[in-house]
Amino acid sequence: MSNASPQITIIGAGITGAAAAYRLSQLGVAADVYETGSNAGGRMARSQLGEAVFDHGAQFFTTRGNEFRTLVEAAETEGATRVWTRGFGEAPDGYERWRGVPDMTALAAWLLAKSEARVYLESPVVDLGQLSASGIILTPPIPVSVSLARDSGLEPPSGLMGRLEAVQYKRTIAVLLVLKGSLRGMPADGGIQLSDDRDLAFITDNYQKGVSSRPALTIHLSNDASLDLWDQTDETIMNFAIARARSWVEVGDVVDQSITRWRYAGPVEVLPESSATWGQEPSLVIAGEAFNGPKVEGAFNSGIDAANRVAEILS
Ligand SMILES: Cc1cc2nc3c(=O)[nH]c(=O)nc-3n(C[C@H](O)[C@H](O)[C@H](O)COP(=O)(O)OP(=O)(O)OC[C@H]3O[C@@H](n4cnc5c(N)ncnc54)[C@H](O)[C@@H]3O)c2cc1C
Known part of the structure; x- marks a missing residue:
């Protein structure tokens, strides 16, 4: 010491x-x-809405070195x-x-x-x-x-x-949803990476990931969609994210929600x-x-x- x-x-x-x-x-x-x-x-952020817990910034990391x-x-x-x-x-x-x-x-x-x-x-x-x-x-x-x-x-x-x-930095809007019931349609690990999707970049069920004791969805909009929607109201962004996420998973009733605008998601x-x-x-x-x-x-x-x-x- x-x-x-x-x-x-x-x-x-x-x-x-x-x-x-x-x-x-x-x-x-x-x-x-x-x-x-x-x-x-x-x-590498955590957020909480009631009992629901979210990874709401970085979702994972790799170890190359x-x-x-x-x-x-x-x-x-x-x-x-x-x-x-x-x-x-x-x-x-x-x-x-x-x-x-x-x-x-x-x-x-x-x-x-x-x-x-x-x-x-x-x-x-x-x-x-x-x-x-x-x-x-x-x-x-x-x-x-x-x-x-x-x-x-x-x-x-x-x-x-x-x-x-x-x-310069890319932007990412993160949408956090607390769901009433369990989510259907997610892979077993609870993560969907969407490299080719125009609107979404990542969907995580924090319950399946093991972060949350109850169903809690993190949706990351793509950098392009985040830029387009940056100045829109939270309601507009929320409706957009839920509608797009429903192309991938069965999002049921939402009981609580929140939005984070990450201005500095990563360098260009x-x-x-x-x-x-x-x-x-x-x-x-x-x-x-x-x-x-x-x-x-x-x-x-x-x-x-x-x-x-x-x-x-x-x-
Ligand atoms: C939405 C999102 C998704 C991401 N997904 C991934 C991913 O899946 N995998 C991956 O590898 N990377 C991902 N990243 C990138 C990764 O999170 C960052 O590269 C990494 O966490 C940056 O760490 P940092 O310590 O350099 O910066 P930061 O984590 O930003 O740390 C800087 C700290 O400084 C503090 N601070 C700022 N100003 C002051 C001040 N004046 N006084 C005291 N403290 C201050 C801040 O509060 C902050 O805690 C993602 C980033 C975002 C935003």
């Missing part, structure tokens, strides 16, 4: 921030993590992850799709618990200049991190700023480097899934890289 006072502050307790905290602990560097939300996980796979398997032995399925649809490809247990927030929470970082939930950072850190790792989506740095008078140099400002294109740094006292590192590989595993790898870089800069 490190007895040094914290020198590094991590903004965000999603998978990028959790990975960074974990690696800093391995390196013997103390860190503080500040998170706006009331739990870790970020866009050795380091990520090893950690996910270690988390599995402690009950925080498990393989959800080996492929969606009638001809599964056999490749493992993992999930958090009890829900998708679990992996980030597990990494933070394994780290020695101090985690401050419900603690949004509004001014980086107020932090007494010699290194700061920014992990929110790039536009959010860039605004925070700019508002704090710590913006990146113009060349990097231009590249960061050019990163990723930057080639794994993270980027600028400044001195504090040194800043910006990381996340927009660097060198999107999605959960890309975010994890970026968080590890960010921790390595900031530790090296400050050593």
Whole structure:
């Protein structure tokens, strides 16, 4: 255990921030993590309507790299992850799709618990200049991190700023439905991935997935449909999603519902480097899934890289 006072502050307790905290602990560097939300996980998100529980951001993750796979398997032995399925649809490809247990927030929470970082939930950072850190790792989506740095008078140099400002994000609207009775027509694993559907991207029955004790449907609109419907009323979006979902499953009576508009569902294109740094006292590192590989595993790898870089800069 490190007895040094914290020198590094991590903004965000999603998978990028959790990975960074974990690696800093391995390196013997103390860190503080500040998170706006009331739990870790970020866009690996959980939601609840009454007794119904939903994975309402990322639905699963893959493990291509050795380091990520090893950690996910270690988390599995402690009950925080498990393989959800080996492929969606009638001809599964056999490749493992993992999930958090009890829900998708679990992996980030597990990494933070394994780290020695101090985690401050419900603690949004509004001014980086107020932090007494010699290194700061920014992990929110790039536009959010860039605004925070700019508002704090710590913006990146113009060349990097231009590249960061050019990163665009796809949108996803998530529709959450609590159903009166059990759902008919779902595959046994409870997931339908719709790669070729114009309107929908994913349907999950969180009951069959094992997340919820009662039927709870997550419907992700496609990026195109999400963009088209972004400014429509919740009622319009809800009716659209239910009608389209009924092409795939028998959605019965809906007893409760909610909509989340994910403005930053994923980058359109990723930057080639794994993270980027600028400044001195504090040194800043910006990381996340927009660097060198999107999605959960890309975010994890970026968080590890960010921790390595900031530790090296400050050593
Ligand atoms: C709808 C949806 C579906 C997805 N599906 C998949 C999928 O199936 N598989 C997959 O691999 N990936 C999927 N993704 C992408 C995946 O969720 C992300 O790539 C990954 O979770 C990003 O993690 P992150 O830590 O970089 O960012 P985030 O998870 O966004 O974490 C950043 C954290 O920073 C916090 N924060 C922001 N501002 C501040 C501040 N000022 N102070 C303190 N904290 C702050 C936020 O609250 C957040 O918790 C999906 C994303 C969405 C939105």
